[in-house]
Structures are given as structure tokens and as C-alpha cells.
Amino acid sequence: MRARRLPFEGSVALPEERNILMAGNLQEFTAANFDQVVLKSSKPVLVDFWAVWCGPCRQVAPVVEALAGKWGETVVVGKVNVDDHPSIAEKYNIMSIPTLMLFKDGAVVERVIGFASQSALEQKFQQYIACRARLCLQAGRGVALRVYGVRGAGVADEGPGRIFRATGPSGPST
Numbered sequence: 001m002r003a004r005r006l007p008f009e010g011s012v013a014l015p016e017e018r019n020i021l022m023a024g025n026l027q028e029f030t031a032a033n034f035d036q037v038v039l040k041s042s043k044p045v046l047v048d049f050w051a052v053w054c055g056p057c058r059q060v061a062p063v064v065e066a067l068a069g070k071w072g073e074t075v076v077v078g079k080v081n082v083d084d085h086p087s088i089a090e091k092y093n094i095m096s097i098p099t100l101m102l103f104k105d106g107a108v109v110e111r112v113i114g115f116a117s118q119s120a121l122e123q124k125f126q127q128y129i130a131c132r133a134r135l136c137l138q139a140g141r142g143v144a145l146r147v148y149g150v151r152g153a154g155v156a157d158e159g160p161g162r163i164f165r166a167t168g169p170s171g172p173s174t
Contacts, residue, residue, distance in 0.1 A: 025068045025072070026064070026079060027076065028079055028080075031085050034088055037076065043076050044076070044102060044109075044125075044128050045075070045076040046078075047080055047101045047103065049079075049094045050079055050081060051083050056098055057097055063117065064077060066118050070122075074129060082097060092108070100116075100121070102128055
């Protein structure tokens, strides 16, 4: 997916439109795609409600980008510009920005208003980030651990790093 350029305005005199590049693993949620991409997603979805004129939104943006990079394909991460899509902000009673909302199975499960550190957000959202294929990443260490199952029953020990991965009838998949 290609990143979309978004307009940027500051409090100082700037050209009418200045483009910034949204990180490649972030999506822009709009009124047209919100229901399909956020509410009907089989993965947890982190939504950052923001505006171009909002200073704290610019502070939280790198944190959201870092979370998107860390979670990769496990979580869908994106942004809603409240000025461009006020109907979404109104539907979810966004009164202050930045507001981060975590959706799971189409419902809001967590809400954070204002700036929060990456570690605080990871801790708050951790319980909702699904483990896939009997594997789960240990927070902050990047080491995969077996969550359940019996060794030898479709789980392979990858050696010194103690990384386990699911296997099929013919052995580990590549």
C-alpha cells in the first residue's frame, strides 16, 4: 500500500499546503472506508484521531508510527483527520485530540486521550493484541514463546533462541 500525502498546517505562516508523508505502515481512515477497514477487521485496529493544527497530535505521531512498526501485520494502525471527517469524530464522541482508540471485533475496547508514552500505550493495549498460530511475542524482547500446546505436537524448537513455530505434518514451514 502506498503512503498518502497529507496536508500540514502550522501556527506560523506557511504556504497554503505543505505535504508530509504518512508512514508506509499507517493507513488513513475516512468516512468511506472506516466501517470496512476498522469495524469489520478481524485484527485489532488502533485509530489515532488527530488534526493538522494540533501540537500534541504531532507529539504522539512518532509513538503511533513506532507502534505500527512494532506490531507489524498483527494490528491495523491508522489515523482519522477530525477536520476532514467530522462525522467519525462525532460518532465516537471525540472531544479532545489526540485521542487513540483501540477497536477489537468492531467495538472500542480502550481509549487514551492526550499524549502517552510508547511503553504506557503498549502496556494498556497488550491484552488485546492477539497471539497468532499458538505464538506470542514477548513484549520488548522480540522472542517468540509457545502460548499453549504440547511440545512435539506440531511445535518445533528453533534452538538456542528458544523460538518456537507451528509446523505442519511434513515439518516446519519455510
